[in-house]
Amino acid sequence: MSALAEPDPRRADPEFWSALFGCDAPVEIEIGSGNGAFLLARAGTMPDRNLLGIERAPGKARRLAARVARLGVAQVRTLQADATYVLTLVPSASVAAYHVYFPDPWPKRRHEPRRLFSPRFVAALARTLVGRGELYVATDVAGYMATIRALVLTQGTFTEVEPGDDHPGLETGFARKYRAEGRILHLARFVRRPLAPYAIGQPPLAAAVKIKSS
Numbered sequence: 021m022s023a024l025a026e027p028d029p030r031r032a033d034p035e036f037w038s039a040l041f042g043c044d045a046p047v048e049i050e051i052g053s054g055n056g057a058f059l060l061a062r063a064g065t066m067p068d069r070n071l072l073g074i075e076r077a078p079g080k081a082r083r084l085a086a087r088v089a090r091l092g093v094a095q096v097r098t099l100q101a102d103a104t105y106v107l108t109l110v111p112s113a114s115v116a117a118y119h120v121y122f123p124d125p126w127p128k129r130r131h132e133p134r135r136l137f138s139p140r141f142v143a144a145l146a147r148t149l150v151g152r153g154e155l156y157v158a159t160d161v162a163g164y165m166a167t168i169r170a171l172v173l174t175q176g177t178f179t180e181v182e183p184g185d186d187h188p189g190l191e192t193g194f195a196r197k198y199r200a201e202g203r204i205l206h207l208a209r210f211v212r213r214p215l216a217p218y219a220i221g222q223p224p225l226a227a228a229v230k231i232k233s234s
C-alpha cells in the first residue's frame with residue numbers, strides 16, 4: 021500500500037455508522053429528541069442524511085421509537101440513553117451535525133451541574149464532528165444561550181455563523197409550543213474548524229519532541 025493510501029487514524033471506523041443505518045450517508049444527531057418533531061421534519065427536508073435521536077427519558081424514548089416505526093421513516097434511528105455517555109462511544113470526526121434544542125435549563129443555581137452543556141460535553145462534540153461539521157442550538161432562556169455560546173466559543177474549535185431563517189430548531193415540539201406562547205427563541209449555529217491536513221509519515225508530536233531533546 022502506498023503511503024498516500026493510508027487511512028487518516030483520526031477518522032471514523034467507516035463501518036460504525038453504516039452498521040446502524042445500512043448506508044453511508046452523513047450522520048446527524050439530535051440530543052434530547054422529546055416527541056421527535058424535529059427528527060421527522062428533518063427526515064422530510066434532508067432525505068440524504070442519516071438521523072439519530074438520543075432521548076434519556078424512557079417513556080418519551082419509547083413513544084418516539086413507536087412513532088418513528090409507525091411512520092416507517094427508514095433514515096431515522098432512536099436510542100434511549102444519556103447522550104453524554106453515548107458521545108464517549110462515537111468515533112472521532114464522524115458526525116456531520118449535532119442538534120440540541122431546548123436543553124433543560126435547570127434555572128436554580130444549585131442545579132446548574134445537571135445542565136447538558138459543560139466544557140467536557142463541548143469537547144466531545146468537537147472531537148466527534150467532521151471538519152466543517154455543524155452544531156445547532158435553540159433555547160428560550162437567554163442566560164443559558166449566553167453560557168452555551170461562551171462554552172462553545174472558548175473551546176477553540178468552533179466559529180459562530182448566522183443562524184438563518186431556516187434554522188432547523190424552529191421545527192421542534194418545544195419550539196412550536198413556545199412560539200405559540202409568544203416567547204422569544206434564541207438560536208445559534210456553530211461550525212467546527214476543518215481538520216488540519218494529516219501528514220503521513222510524520223512522527224506524533226510527543227515522539228518528535230523526544231527525538232529533539234535526546
Ligand SMILES: C[S@@+](CC[C@H](N)C(=O)[O-])C[C@H]1O[C@@H](n2cnc3c(N)ncnc32)[C@H](O)[C@@H]1O
Pocket residue numbers: 051052053054055074075076077080101102103104120121122123124136192193194195
Ligand atoms: C425540554 S425537552 C426538549 C425536547 C425537544 N428537543 C424539543 O425541542 O421539543 C429536553 C429533552 O432533553 C432530554 N434530555 C435531557 N438530558 C439528556 C441527556 N443527557 N441525554 C439525552 N436526552 C436528554 C429530556 O429528557 C427532554 O426530553
